[in-house]
Amino acid sequence: MRKPFVAGLAGVLFLTALPASAAAATRLALPAPTGPYAVGSVDLHLVDHARPDPWVAGTTRELMVTVRYPARSGGGPKTPYLAPGAAEVIAGEDARQLGITADRLGYTFPTHARAGAPAAGGRRPVVLYSPSAKYPRSVGTTQLEQLASEGYVTVAIDHTHEPAAVEFPGGRVERRVLPSGPDAGRRLIATRVADTRFVLDALETLACGGNPDAEHRPLPAGLVPDLSRIGMFGHSAGGFTTGETMVVDARLAAGADLDGSMAYSQSAREFGRVADEGLDQPFLLLSAGDHSAAADPSWQEFLAHQRGPVQAQHLPDGEHFSYTDYQALLPRLDLDPASIAPFVGTVDPARSITTQRAALSAFFDRYLQHR
Secondary structure: OOOOOOOOOOOOOOOOOOOOOOOOOEOOOOOOOOOOOEEEEEEEEEEEEEEEOOOOOOOEEEEEEEEEEEEOOOOOOEEEOOOHHHHHHHHHHHHHHHOOOHHHEOOOOEEEEEEOOOEOOOEEEEEEEEOOOOOOHHHHHHHHHHHHHOOOEEEEEEOOOOOOEEEOHHHOEEEOOOOOOOOHHHHHHHHHHHHHHHHHHHHHHHHOOOOOOOOOOOOOOOOEEEEEEEEEEEEOHHHHHHHHHHHHOOOOOEEEEEOOOOEEEOOOOEEOHHHHHOOOOOEEEEEEOOOOOOOOHHHHHHHHHOOOOEEEEEEOOOOHHHHOOHHHHHHHHOOOHHHHHHHHOOOOHHHHHHHHHHHHHHHHHHHHOOO
16 A cells, blocks of 8 residues: 655555445535634636646636635535536546545535625635645645634635646536646646735735626625735645745745645755745644654755744644545545555544644734734
8 A cells, every 4th residue: 555655746645446335425524613703615716817827728827716714604505515527527536546436425515614605804814725736725625614713714726737627617627737747846836836926916806805706706795805914824735835935925924834845856855945945934834644854854954944933743643634634534434444544644533633723723823813
């Protein structure tokens, strides 16, 4: 059984086939957020007319993001974990890797956020999220709903053509198209950084009362992001993306890397700028299993150059994908625990989720809300 390769852009969930289980659908669910606020959600379709898409010639770069926020009670129906078109493709890919039938992965199950619910009011600090390479923005839902329930506006980014599927308004689904060659990693991270900076621009439009959605669909009443207080975190390549964006964009005041290397190549010591130069802003390093600052040369390089405050926390009995929704979802599939341990560890899922939620909340509370 292979473990996820945690280096450079890696961290893709490689699961070797397991014995097929019964075809009965498994009821998937995520743990409820525990903050004082209800959670609202709205999807935005963002089009960067100034930038060609780097992976599909002749097209313009466009993104889907999910904005979650503290909400008043009421609002629309609970939003699905994935839109139907994307859910079908991603469930099929995951099912093939797991060796089970796709109908067991009902990825349209309801989350805890209500579509278009009116915002709770007030200017709210913002936290962006970037997922690991090849994964959709949905895999950080547990962490993002928690932060929204505590008073943050969170923004999850799909880096189009990396996930198996990204669904746009009208049901159009864009599939995976990844770069190849010796500079593929650098091109991918550079694209992610440009995506993130474009999302920050769109949030400026939103904060000024504009509507950045390409179709100008209605926005929730009272949604006001406070762009003087912006943080970001990401898993695996998303953590690398967070650091690289912070090097070049001072709008990000604090960042966190969830078990992601900061290297294009560990063996050749080809590190990102965040490792080679460090940051003035505070940064949080969360690791699991065999991965830690002691084991990752890129993290050692980062710590040697980091000027701002730095915090680190290790989950010894977790694993790389403990920092995604797979920590909550894989144990519900009734598979052999030994077969999923290389990916989410042997840690109790509830304890793992509580620990990482607490770490992220405490970090952003301190550096974005000064409490």
